[in-house]
Amino acid sequence: MNKSHASDERPVGVFDSGLGGLTVARAIANSLPGESICYFGDTKRCPYGTRSEREVRRFALEAARWLAKHQVKIIVVACNTATAAALSTLQQLLSVPVIGVIEPGARAAINSTRSRRVGVLATELTVRSGAYTQAIERLDAGVDVYGCAASSFVDIVESELATGAHVRDRWLEGADIFDTPEVCAEVRRTIAPLCGRDIDAVVLGCTHFPLLSGPISKALGDQVRVVSSAEETTRELADILMRREQLAAATTVPEHRFATTADDIAVFAAAGSFIFGRPLKSVEHVDISELDALSVGHGA
Amino acid sequence: MNKSHASDERPVGVFDSGLGGLTVARAIANSLPGESICYFGDTKRCPYGTRSEREVRRFALEAARWLAKHQVKIIVVACNTATAAALSTLQQLLSVPVIGVIEPGARAAINSTRSRRVGVLATELTVRSGAYTQAIERLDAGVDVYGCAASSFVDIVESELATGAHVRDRWLEGADIFDTPEVCAEVRRTIAPLCGRDIDAVVLGCTHFPLLSGPISKALGDQVRVVSSAEETTRELADILMRREQLAAATTVPEHRFATTADDIAVFAAAGSFIFGRPLKSVEHVDISELDALSVGHGA
Structure with a gap:
């Protein structure tokens, strides 16, 4: 096997309670321009900061499961509150690897x-x-x-x-x-x-x-x-993908895809373009009830 | 102040219970060829592995103090046993920064x-x-x-x-x-x-x-x-010296200096040359009594 040719075209999953994590997505898009990104912003339930740890853990688990269902190769918890409350739980419960920002x-x-x-x-x-x-x-x-x-x-x-x-x-x-x-x-x-x-x-x-x-x-x-x-987490992500030989191939045309629980995806797209530093072309709405279904069986 | 011209010519301090840490010194010499190195091998009291944690902490503190006295800019604990037993103690007691291998x-x-x-x-x-x-x-x-x-x-x-x-x-x-x-x-x-x-x-x-x-x-x-x-600790050291603007200037001619508590420094030099990958030109003997004096006042 010639290891130097291994590559992985699956997207990098990123989630946050809302828009803030787009600074991490922007750093990833700038530093690793070949990588596809699948972003999830839980705007409807933002901010996480005033909620209980237990609740943040449940929301984070739902967001991470949503990303895992969309075949991401790794998940970046682009939210300090969620990293502090839920990182080790996510790492233990999910088969896809998870890293945090702290x-x-x-x-x-x-x-x-x-x-x-x-x-x-x-x-x-x-x-x-x-x-x-x-x-x-x-x-x-x-x-x-x-x-x-x-x-x-x-x-x-x-x-x-x-x-x-x-x-x-x-x-x-x-x-x-x-x-x-x-x-x-x-x-x-x-x-x-x-x-x-x-x-x-x-x-x-x-x-x-x-x-x-x-x-x-x-x-x-x-x-x-x-x-x-945001920058440092991107450096860590790059090191991980390089060492695991999971960078996208140089010829890949990356896709940047965004999902939000916000009711008004136009507002999310307009504000998000600011932070991401370029227009968000593909934004979809995710219903909270769809997320609820993902946490069934864990009672977290 | 033009930060990009800052440099620090002081040596990197490295210690181990004996010779093994020279793999770390070798990695440093290979990756950071401009850096001077001051190595301390506590061969007389090697191995640390069979001693109590308390004793290893005291020996590590003596070795680190000996290096600090010789004006190193940072200390690398190039010994897994000493890192596990003493790293946080050294970091708390010394004003010079200390990193470990684990x-x-x-x-x-x-x-x-x-x-x-x-x-x-x-x-x-x-x-x-x-x-x-x-x-x-x-x-x-x-x-x-x-x-x-x-x-x-x-x-x-x-x-x-x-x-x-x-x-x-x-x-x-x-x-x-x-x-x-x-x-x-x-x-x-x-x-x-x-x-x-x-x-x-x-x-x-x-x-x-x-x-x-x-x-x-x-x-x-x-x-x-x-x-x-050994390699990974050297990467970390390089990142630290770069971020702190403490790399030696490119024009520096580095000095590699070795000290050991071994009675026979010729044996240390011969075996050490193997591991370091080049002859150890400057090897000095350090007496245990000289180290004892460095731990006075801490009763560790």
Whole structure:
């Protein structure tokens, strides 16, 4: 067998509670342009952050089973809340391999720090869960971790996404529509607790935050390395597909397919195009009742 | 500040209970040829494997402190036993960063498996410690781990190293002196428990074992990916030095310096040249009493 010619054309499965995980899908589409992607956004039940762990585990299992049914070769949990609550459960229950966003982000933050002081910028729930702190301390018990809740960043992104075609077009042309004096002031105010502590690496522990990396980097200053868990998870995915000889063949024309539980798929498609960085051409609606059927027999 | 020009000429510190860690030093010298290396082998107190965890922690702390005193920029614990027993303690007590060999090996094994069945080939003590199983299951709770004790492999390597200049010269010329019918038969017998279980990735969890990777790969067959924790730790080190902008400048002429607690440094130098893949030019003796002084005040 000539192993060097092995390839796997099945799509990479990605899911999130809504739109945020499209930053991970975008990183995958940019870094691995030959890979097909099957994205599932559970918009109808978004946000997961205010739900119980048990409920998040059930929703995550349904999303993952939906992707598995669509023949993905690997599943990326592109949601920090779902990774913290459900990753190991999904890995145990599914035969398709599953990776999350926390471990790669934590490792990259450690590998980036010289001062051994790391900041974690995430939603309040993720900060409170301690998932990043645990992942970081498991890798380097001598690193100090400073969590900073920045839930307002999600609102900034979401409200900007709700604006019209003019802003959207500027975004698709490459302008940083979030780099405004108002946004920069709010970002500066929010991350103030991370300043003056000799922190030199900050991990973006929410899939919405890479959209604000311009203002965040500006506020933190040149000396601080900003690590995106979306980018790092994509690096890990690339390493996995390469080692397992499961990259799509170079000649493959990739398909990007999107599914959402949102009632209005046009809104999902318009807002999603912002984040994905290119138009979402194929968007389908998935009914919650279809998902319910997938969790039968596990009572999770 | 132009960050792209930052560099750090201080050596990379590496330690092991004796000679085995030189496979890690060799991988570093091959992959990062500009890096100076300061190696410490605690041959006088080798092997660590039969000692108490408390004792191994104390010895590891002494070795790490000796390296820190010699101004290394990072310490690599190139010994599985010491990594399992002492890594987090070292990370907490030392200001210089410390990495081990288990985490990188575990991650590479997971990233390599398609069948989600991974073998760990290590000394009996490392297998029994469960350190690899824990590291692997933390990353993918759905992977089955099969440990296989192969302590006899250490004896095979050590006894071959004790032979004369003729064998040594063949080794330095690139011949695989371990690829003999006798060694291959012993390797096949030892790893038999890993065969017929649909395992498709095996991690070499002992720093001696990369020397036997030829016979091991032959015995496992083409379908099984053999992961060397020495190689993977070097990849991790390279990522860390790159991200922290602490690689040595390209113009640096590296120094490779070796220290051992062995009474006879000529024997250490001769056997070490085998493993390091080139002559050890600078070897010094370190007295145990000098190390004792480094642990004063911690009573560990």
